[in-house]
Structure formats: C-alpha cells, structure tokens
Amino acid sequence: MREWLAHRVPLDEVEAAIQHKRVPRHRYSVWYYLGGMTLFFFIVQVVTGILLLLYYRPSAEEAYDSVQFIMTRVPFGWLVRSIHSWSANLMVGAAFVHLFSVLFLKAYRRPREITWISGVLLLFVILAFGFTGYLLPWNEVAFFATRVGTDMAGAVPVVGETTVRFLRGGAEVTGATLTRFYGVHVAVLPAITTVLLGLHLLLVQYHGMSVPPSIEARAKTDGRPVPTMPFVPHFALRDLFGWTVALAMLAGLSAYLPWELGHKADPFAPAPAGIHPEWYFLWTFQALKYVPGQVLGLEGELVAIIVMSLGAGALVFLPFIDRNTPRSRAVITWAAAAALVFMVVMTALAFTGDPS
Amino acid sequence: MKRGALIVPGLLVLGVLAASIAVRAHARQPDSPAQPPAVPAPPARSTPDQAAAAFKDDVHAKAGLGCESCHGQKTSGGSYAPVARTAIAPMCATCHADASVMRKFAPQVRIDQYAQYQTSVHGRQMAKGDTRVATCSDCHHSHGIVQVRDTRSPVAPAHVAGTCAACHTDAARMSPFNRSPDVFSDWSKSVHADALLKRGDRSAPTCNTCHGSHGATPPGIDAVANVCAQCHVREAELFKASKKAAVFAEMGQSDCLTCHSNHHIVAPDQTWISLEGEAICATCHDETTPGALVIRSVRKGFDDLQQRMRDAEGVLSRAETAGMLIEDGKLAMHDATEAHVRMRVLVHAFASPPFDEVLEEGLAAADKSRAVGDDAMDELQYRRRGLAVATLLILGFLATLFVKIRQLPPS
Amino acid sequence: MPSAQPSAPTPAPAVGRRRVLNWLLGTWSAGVFGSIAFPVLRYLVPPVIPEAPTLSVTAGAASTLAPNNARIVPFGSTPAIVVRTPTGELRAFEGTCTHLACTVQYRPDLEHIWCACHNGHYDLNGKNIAGPPPRPLTAYDANVQGDEIVISRRA
Numbered sequence: 001m002r003e004w005l006a007h008r009v010p011l012d013e014v015e016a017a018i019q020h021k022r023v024p025r026h027r028y029s030v031w032y033y034l035g036g037m038t039l040f041f042f043i044v045q046v047v048t049g050i051l052l053l054l055y056y057r058p059s060a061e062e063a064y065d066s067v068q069f070i071m072t073r074v075p076f077g078w079l080v081r082s083i084h085s086w087s088a089n090l091m092v093g094a095a096f097v098h099l100f101s102v103l104f105l106k107a108y109r110r111p112r113e114i115t116w117i118s119g120v121l122l123l124f125v126i127l128a129f130g131f132t133g134y135l136l137p138w139n140e141v142a143f144f145a146t147r148v149g150t151d152m153a154g155a156v157p158v159v160g161e162t163t164v165r166f167l168r169g170g171a172e173v174t175g176a177t178l179t180r181f182y183g184v185h186v187a188v189l190p191a192i193t194t195v196l197l198g199l200h201l202l203l204v205q206y207h208g209m210s211v212p213p214s215i216e217a218r219a220k221t222d223g224r225p226v227p228t229m230p231f232v233p234h235f236a237l238r239d240l241f242g243w244t245v246a247l248a249m250l251a252g253l254s255a256y257l258p259w260e261l262g263h264k265a266d267p268f269a270p271a272p273a274g275i276h277p278e279w280y281f282l283w284t285f286q287a288l289k290y291v292p293g294q295v296l297g298l299e300g301e302l303v304a305i306i307v308m309s310l311g312a313g314a315l316v317f318l319p320f321i322d323r324n325t326p327r328s329r330a331v332i333t334w335a336a337a338a339a340l341v342f343m344v345v346m347t348a349l350a351f352t353g354d355p356s
Numbered sequence: 357m358k359r360g361a362l363i364v365p366g367l368l369v370l371g372v373l374a375a376s377i378a379v380r381a382h383a384r385q386p387d388s389p390a391q392p393p394a395v396p397a398p399p400a401r402s403t404p405d406q407a408a409a410a411f412k413d414d415v416h417a418k419a420g421l422g423c424e425s426c427h428g429q430k431t432s433g434g435s436y437a438p439v440a441r442t443a444i445a446p447m448c449a450t451c452h453a454d455a456s457v458m459r460k461f462a463p464q465v466r467i468d469q470y471a472q473y474q475t476s477v478h479g480r481q482m483a484k485g486d487t488r489v490a491t492c493s494d495c496h497h498s499h500g501i502v503q504v505r506d507t508r509s510p511v512a513p514a515h516v517a518g519t520c521a522a523c524h525t526d527a528a529r530m531s532p533f534n535r536s537p538d539v540f541s542d543w544s545k546s547v548h549a550d551a552l553l554k555r556g557d558r559s560a561p562t563c564n565t566c567h568g569s570h571g572a573t574p575p576g577i578d579a580v581a582n583v584c585a586q587c588h589v590r591e592a593e594l595f596k597a598s599k600k601a602a603v604f605a606e607m608g609q610s611d612c613l614t615c616h617s618n619h620h621i622v623a624p625d626q627t628w629i630s631l632e633g634e635a636i637c638a639t640c641h642d643e644t645t646p647g648a649l650v651i652r653s654v655r656k657g658f659d660d661l662q663q664r665m666r667d668a669e670g671v672l673s674r675a676e677t678a679g680m681l682i683e684d685g686k687l688a689m690h691d692a693t694e695a696h697v698r699m700r701v702l703v704h705a706f707a708s709p710p711f712d713e714v715l716e717e718g719l720a721a722a723d724k725s726r727a728v729g730d731d732a733m734d735e736l737q738y739r740r741r742g743l744a745v746a747t748l749l750i751l752g753f754l755a756t757l758f759v760k761i762r763q764l765p766p767s
Numbered sequence: 768m769p770s771a772q773p774s775a776p777t778p779a780p781a782v783g784r785r786r787v788l789n790w791l792l793g794t795w796s797a798g799v800f801g802s803i804a805f806p807v808l809r810y811l812v813p814p815v816i817p818e819a820p821t822l823s824v825t826a827g828a829a830s831t832l833a834p835n836n837a838r839i840v841p842f843g844s845t846p847a848i849v850v851r852t853p854t855g856e857l858r859a860f861e862g863t864c865t866h867l868a869c870t871v872q873y874r875p876d877l878e879h880i881w882c883a884c885h886n887g888h889y890d891l892n893g894k895n896i897a898g899p900p901p902r903p904l905t906a907y908d909a910n911v912q913g914d915e916i917v918i919s920r921r922a
Binding site: 047051054061062065073074075076077079080244247 | 799803806807809810811812813814816822
Binding site: 557558559560586587588589590683686687690694697701745746749750752753756757759760763 | 784785788789791792795796798799801802841844845846866869870883884885886898899900901
C-alpha cells in the first residue's frame with residue numbers, strides 16, 4: 001500500500017526531509033514551540049468552525065437563535081461553541097507571543113524576510129478573523145462593538161465613507177453587514193490564510209529554524225556548532241505535549257467558563273454603557289481615548305489611524321529597516337519592548353478604568 | 357467571557373420572571389395614595405375676561421355658540437347675568453336632551469344625560485332647590501368645556517376622581533348628607549387607582565365607572581356585584597353558582613364588598629384565606645363552620661404552589677448564572693403563573709373540585725420548571741464529569757508522553 | 768523541556784520497556800482521540816427538534832381543528848392561538864392579551880376571542896373590540912403542510 005502511494009506522490013522525499021530536519025537546541029529553544037501552538041489553535045478553529053457551520057444561520061433574524069440552538073439543543077453544541085470562542089482568543093494570544101518572540105530573537109533576518117512578511121500578514125488576517133467572527137452571534141455586545149469599530153474607518157479622508165460602506169455592506173450595521181462578515185469569515189479569510197500559511201510553513205521548512213544572534217556569536221567563539229535535536233521524534237513529541245496541554249485547557253475553559261451568549265442585538269436600542277471590543281483590540285481602543293480631538297489641525301481619529309498605519313507598515317517591512325548591526329538590533333529590541341509595555345499598559349488601563 | 361459576567365443576565369432574567377409573576381398575580385400594592393394630576397379648578401365666579409379667555413377652547417365656541425346662547429341678552433348694566441344654579445341643568449338640557457339639535461353637531465353623542473341626572477341624588481336634591489349638590493358646570497366647568505376624551509377635561513378618565521373629590525373629601529359638605537369624606541382617599545390606595553394613574557390604563561375603574569356619570573348613585577348593596585361583574589366576569593359567574601351566593605343573600609350581605617371592600621380595593625393575598633387571626637375568611641369562619649376544610653385546603657394549595665414556584669425559580673436562576681440556558685423552564689414557569697392566576701379566580705367557587713384541578717396543573721408546571729432547572733444543573737455536573745474523564749485521559753497521555761520523551765536517545 | 772537521559776544498551780528489558788511504553792502511549796492516545804471523536808460524532812447527529820421554535824412552529828393536525836374552534840400552542844416562549852373560523856378559515860394570533868398579559872381563549876358562543884381576566888374581547892381579525900385591551904393581537908401567518916398546521920411570524 002505504501003509502495004503504491006510512494007510511486008505516485010513524493011512520499012519518500014517528504015519522509016526523508018522530515019527525518020533529516022533538525023531543530024537547534026539552546027537557551028531560547030522553548031520559543032520555537034509558539035508558531036506550532038498558533039497553528040494548533042488555528043486547526044481547532046477550522047474544525048470547530050466547520051462544525052458550527054452545520055447549524056449556524058447567517059441572517060440578522062436567525063443568527064442569535066441559531067447560536068442559542070447550538071448551545072442548548074445540539075448535543076455537545078455548547079462545547080463546540082465555547083471551544084471555538086476560547087480558541088480564537090488563545091490563538092490571538094499565541095500569535096502575539098510568537099510575533100514578539102520572533103521580534104526579540106531576530107528571526108526575521110536574512111534570508112527569512114518573506115517568512116516574516118507572510119507572518120505579519122497572517123497576524124492581520126487573524127485579527128480580521130476575530131473581528132468578523134465576533135459579530136456572527138448577533139448579540140448586543142457584538143453589534144455595538146462592530147458599529148464602533150467600523151465607525152473608525154470613516155475618519156480616513158476621501159475614501160473613509162466608501163470604506164465604511166464596503167465594510168458594513170451599507171451605511172449602517174445591518175443584516176447585510178452580518179452576511180458580508182460571514183462570507184469574509186468562512187470563505188475569503190480562509191482562502192487568504194491557505195496561501196499565506198502555506199507559504200509561511202514551506203519557507204520555515206526550507207530555511208529551518210533561525211538561531212538568535214547571541215547564540216550564533218557564542219557558537220562562533222566556542223568553535224562548536226549549535227547543538228541540534230531531530231525534529232522527529234524529539235521536537236515533534238514535545239510539540240505534541242504542548243498541543244495536548246492546550247487541548248486540555250480549552251476543554252477546561254469550556255466547562256468552567258463557558259462563553260456567554262448575551263442578549264439579542266436590537267439596532268434601535270441605545271448602546272449599553274461600557275461597550276468595548278475584544279481584549280486584543282483594547283489597547284488601540286484605550287489609546288484612542290487619549291488622542292486629543294484635534295492634532296496639528298487634523299482630526300484626532302485621523303491622526304491615530306495614520307500613526308497605526310505607519311506602525312503596521314513598519315512592522316511589515318521590519319527586516320528592511322533593521323540593518324542587522326548590533327546597534328540596529330538593539331534599537332529594534334528596545335522598540336519592541338516599548339511597544340509591548342505600551343500594549344500591556346493600555347490593556348490594563350482599559351480593564352481597570354471606569355466604563356465611561 | 358468571565359463567568360461573573362453571567363450574573364447580570366441571570367439577574368435580569370430573575371427580574372423579568374419576578375416582574376411577570378407580579379403582574380399576573382396583580383400583586384400590586386400601591387405604596388402611596390395615587391394623586392390625580394392637577395386639574396385647575398374654575399374660579400367660583402369668573403370675571404367676564406376670564407370667561408371669554410376660557411371660552412376660546414370651548415367645544416361650544418367651535419360649534420358657533422356665543423355668550424348669549426346660555427346667558428341670554430346683556431343686562432342693563434352691560435354684563436351677562438350668571439345662570440342660577442338650579443337653572444343650569446335644565447338649560448344645558450335644552451340642547452343636550454334634544455336629538456334634533458345634537459344631530460346637527462355630534463349625531464353619536466347621547467341625549468339622556470339630563471334624564472339620568474334627574475334620577476341621581478344630585479339631581480333630586482337640586483330639583484328640591486338644594487344648591488349644595490353638583491350640577492353640570494361643577495364637573496364639566498362652564499367656559500372651557502372640552503370633550504371627555506380630551507386630556508384637559510376635568511372628566512377625562514384620569515381626572516374624574518379628582519373632580520368628584522373636590523366636594524366628596526370635604527367633611528363639612530358631606531356630613532349633612534351622611535356621606536363619608538374618606539372615599540377618595542380609600543380609592544386612591546386601591547389597585548384600580550394604581551392602574552389608572554400609575555400605569556395609565558384608561559380602562560381601570562374610577563368613580564363614574566361604578567356609580568354612573570350623570571345618574572350618580574351608589575349601586576346599592578345587592579347590586580354592587582353586577583357592577584364588578586362588568587369586568588370581573590368569571591369571578592361573578594363562579595360566585596353566583598357557589599353556595600356562598602345564597603348564604604350572602606340570606607344574610608343581606610353584599611357579594612363582592614364583604615371581602616374586597618368597595619373603594620379601598622387592594623390586591624388580594626393568600627393570607628386572606630385562613631381560619632386564624634386577621635384573615636378575611638376568619639371574620640365569619642372558624643373550625644366548626646362548614647367550609648373550614650375547603651378553606652384550609654385552598655390555602656394549602658396556594659402555599660404549596662408558591663413554595664414550588666419559588667424553589668423552581670431558585671434552581672433556574674442558579675442554572676442560568678452557571679451559563680446554562682433554560683428556555684423550556686421559563687415556558688413552564690409561564691404556565692405555572694397562569695395557573696396561579698386561574699386559581700385566584702377559582703377561589704370564588706368556594707369549593708374544592710374546580711380549584712384543585714387547576715392547582716394540579718399549576719403544581720405540574722412548577723415541577724416541570726423545576727425539572728428543567730435540575731436537568732440543567734445535572735447537565736452541568738455531567739459536563740464537568742465528562743471533562744474530568746477527558747482530563748484524566750489527557751493527563752495519562754501526557755504522563756506517558758513525558759516518560760517517552762525522557763527516554764529518547766540523545767539528539 | 769528536559770533533555771533525554773543516556774539510554775541503556777539494548778538488551779531485552781529495555782526493548783520490552785520501550786514496547787510497553789509505546790503500547791501505553793498508543794492506548795492513552797486512543798483514549799484522548801476517543802474523547803474528541805465522541806462529542807464530534809454526537810454533534811453531527813441533528814437533534815430531535817431540528818429548528819429553533821422562534822420563527823415558526825407546528826400547531827397540530829389541521830383535520831382535528833373543526834370550524835368555530837381554536838387551540839393554544841407554545842410559540843417560542845409565549846402562547847399563540849390558532850383559530851378555525853366558523854367559515855372554515857385558519858387564523859393565528861399571539862395568545863397573550865394586550866391588557867395585562869393573560870392567555871386569551873376562543874369563545875365558540877361569541878365566535879370570537881376573549882380574555883377571562885378582565886372581560887376583554889377581540890374579533891377574528893385580532894382587533895380589540897370591547898373591554899380593557901388597548902391594542903389588537905399581533906397576527907401570525909397560518910399555513911397547512913400536509914395535515915400539519917404551521918404558524919409563523921415575520922421576523
């Protein structure tokens with residue numbers, strides 16, 4: 001059977017490549033697991049997402065009731081839905097940790113620039129997954145969070161209004177928005193992810209794991225190459241260990257902290273107090289509050305969007321900004337640390353501040 | 357996403373459940389006497405200027421009438437003579453009791469007001485020349501008369517009681533006629549006043565609903581039940597068919613009044629049904645009287661249902677706070693509340709059979725609601741047990757994997 | 768992650784140990800796989816009531832609802848009343864009185880809908896015609912599929 005397959009698909013070559021793959025072993029090796037962890041959560045999302053697809057109805061009239069149906073009447077529906085919601089959040093968390101670990105360990109250096117760029121784009125895709133998916137239960141919180149979130153795009157001059165209309169499928173958040181977000185969430189973004197993720201993973205296999213500069217320098221001075229371990233079985237089994245722990249966490253969270261459903265969205269009701277986006281957007285949400293109404297003659301929101309766009313651009317093109325000198329790398333490290341502190345502080349402020 | 361965040365929706369559900377039970381059980385005790393909205397009282401004698409200003413809004417002005425229509429020609433002094441009190445009603449009747457006149461302006465308006473007035477205590481006294489009683493202008497006012505459905509009218513449903521109260525709370529006015537001045541304050545504390553003035557339910561009874569507007573007379577002890585029966589149809593039917601009807605007729609006791617009062621009608625409570633203490637039934641019944649068993653059984657029925665509904669509610673809210681959704685339980689609670697309302701109505705049969713049937717339904721619904729809550733809690737436990745099993749399997753796997761990793765040959 | 772211990776040379780006990788370990792691993796992973804597969808498979812089987820009963824519900828057999836008759840059915844979390852008029856037409860309305868939310872009923876003697884709580888009357892178009900109710904009853908669509916009455920509300 002295996003012989004039959006090996007003649008038709010490059011089974012032997014793939015197996016040989018996997019057997020040959022080795023992973024560097026050093027002080028920072030533990031961070032290598034984070035990419036795979038993000039991938040694990042993504043796989044969980046795909047599986048639970050497909051299961052949810054079987055019962056979910058993407059119209060404003062039926063969405064909420066269909067989610068309630070899943071949570072109450074479908075056997076283990078509560079589990080599938082709670083896992084999907086928790087895994088989404090854990091995936092975003094893992095992606096950010098993975099991003100920062102790559103940032104601090106300088107894994108974006110030549111020849112891994114394209115790996116980095118595809119990774120950053122994948123992060124944006126993950127955030128888009130989160131934003132579009134959040135609306136789908138069509139509950140109060142989601143409805144108003146989406147309205148506030150899409151409002152922001154209106155601050156961009158010239159194309160702002162069109163952008164908002166494009167995002168919402170109309171001038172306001174309606175059933176049209178729901179359908180559009182649904183299409184993006186289950187078709188458009190998965191298609192983009194397939195391409196980007198495929199590229200990202202292929203490149204990681206092709207280039208192997210990057211070794212941080214300090215470890216490389218040490219190896220050079222010691223005259224010994226960086227020790228490695230075989231991918232199969234050493235690294236793979238440890239990876240599996242981590243994935244299984246993550247699975248147990250997901251199950252535990254779903255049983256003890258089930259994801260709530262809230263109230264059905266009523267577009268004509270006033271927004272409840274304390275509307276806020278999901279935690280991974282909270283830092284931007286909070287930072288926006290500190291931007292004055294007018295900055296240098298421009299609208300505050302617009303300035304914020306410009307700053308954020310510049311930041312995003314810097315992130316994407318980071319490998320070309322970093323000159324790969326010790327000084328340049330140190331600057332990047334400090335900048336990354338500052339950004340991390342900023343995000344953490346903003347998030348903490350958002351949680352502890354008063355709702356107004 | 358936090359479990360604590362489920363407390364708010366849980367409390368909201370509890371609040372809605374509690375509110376809907378309160379509405380159903382009509383358990384609305386007014387906390388303070390309802391005050392009718394202020395209606396400006398007409399001055400005792402209007403000056404010509406005041407009268408002319410008020411008359412602008414008058415329906416009669418819109419119909420083309422003027423001062424002369426009621427006052428006649430000006431006197432030699434250049435002013436209009438006021439209409440004598442005893443002459444007011446007959447004067448109004450010249451148009452308002454004449455179909456051929458009213459047809460020209462408002463064909464559907466009744467024309468029997470004067471005839472009714474003449475049968476009333478007010479009308480009969482006025483005919484004798486007693487000007488202390490009410491006539492048309494006391495209630496409708498004289499110069500700014502608007503239609504009854506106009507919210508400015510002193511006889512709009514929300515204002516009627518206040519208009520009557522202008523005289524009927526004055527002890528000095530009432531004592532010559534041996535009338536109680538407490539009627540308005542009694543009514544103000546009732547559920548009917550609450551419904552009319554706090555909830556804005558215009559169908560709620562006020563003075564004229566039971567006493568009549570123009571033929572205002574108390575219904576009479578033997579007739580008051582017919583008046584209540586206008587809205588409380590089922591209660592009246594049941595009472596008439598019950599043993600009590602004959603007993604009360606023999607005793608000369610009024611049907612509804614005896615237990616419910618006529619003006620100070622408050623939300624009935626199951627504590628009324630008892631053979632002890634201040635309970636309403638206990639005013640006549642004790643252990644030795646026939647009906648004692650029924651009284652005890654009915655009271656027990658209410659207490660049982662209330663207890664079971666409370667228990668069910670408790671479990672449901674705990675389940676909801678824990679993140680379980682309990683729609684079927686709410687539906688069953690709805691049915692139990694319905695049964696409770698019907699039981700209160702069936703009290704008026706004063707017999708066990710019809711009451712007990714509905715009691716069974718109510719208890720079954722409360723039990724079903726409780727069962728849904730219990731199932732939800734069981735499901736929660738089942739989920740956690742299932743999780744424990746899965747976690748055990750995963751831990752076993754992890755432990756074995758750990759050992760496997762440790763015994764791998766060096767890399 | 769802890770580094771691997773140096774392995775013993777491969778005499779029989781070590782091989783046996785390894786085999787036992789692999790067997791254990793296989794068994795546990797089968798258990799983990801089962802604890803994933805079981806909920807997923809159960810999930811894939813649709814529940815007995817396939818649809819959330821909030822936009823439409825079945826209301827019993829059409830053949831057993833005679834003219835000048837009605838039945839009350841649950842619709843979502845509130846009752847609905849399905850009426851067969853004296854002329855044979857099928858109509859459906861919300862079943863809660865618009866006055867104080869008691870459940871209404873059909874009166875064959877009056878040939879219209881009535882609320883026992885405070886003597887409210889509604890005609891067969893749902894319009895409030897007498898008594899305290901301030902508003903008409905909301906009408907639902909009533910259709911027959913096979914012999915089953917299906918009532919539905921517009922979202």
